[in-house]
Amino acid sequence: MSNPENPKAAKSIYEFTVKxxxxxxxxxxxxxxxxxxxxxxxxxCGLTNSNYADLNELYTKYEDKGLKILAFPCNQFGHQESGSNDQICEFVSKKNVKFDLFDKVNVNGADAHPLWVYLKSKQGGTLGSFIKWNFTKFVVDKEGQVVERHSPTSSPKDIKLDAYF
Known part of the structure; x- marks a missing residue:
């Protein structure tokens, strides 16, 4: 399994493989x-407790309609995810996280994971396409297209998902 040579040219998220x-x-x-x-x-992160709680609530609300949350730990912002994958698993188990958790990735820079290069190319940010902090959220529709981007400080509960189901 491999990722597209040019992530920005991918047609959907379905072209990517992650760990x-x-x-x-x-x-x-x-x-x-x-x-x-x-x-x-x-x-x-200062946003950790509220975002995990809100993501859990959103997942519970829409899980039966087919919502999937894909969480990627990242240590690029203030070294706020410095633990091993086992430590991250232990942390999220205490938060009762039921959604999918992936390997730690970089979201910015030359070694950014290709999926994140793709996401940023489809939904740029206000000050540029780079990820500004932890808990940047991308909404992907049923066809694998990136349709929304939400800032770290926006609550996951404010994402209006009903239109996509």
């Missing part, structure tokens, strides 16, 4: 037909 938190390859084809929220997360 889950246990190190297994996961083709995002697995999420075809689902509305997804893709978010970079951190365990020691």
């Amino acid at each position: 889950d938190i246990k190190g297994n390859d996961v083709s995002l084809e697995k999420y075809r037909g689902h509305v997804c929220i893709i978010v970079n997360v951190a365990s020691a």
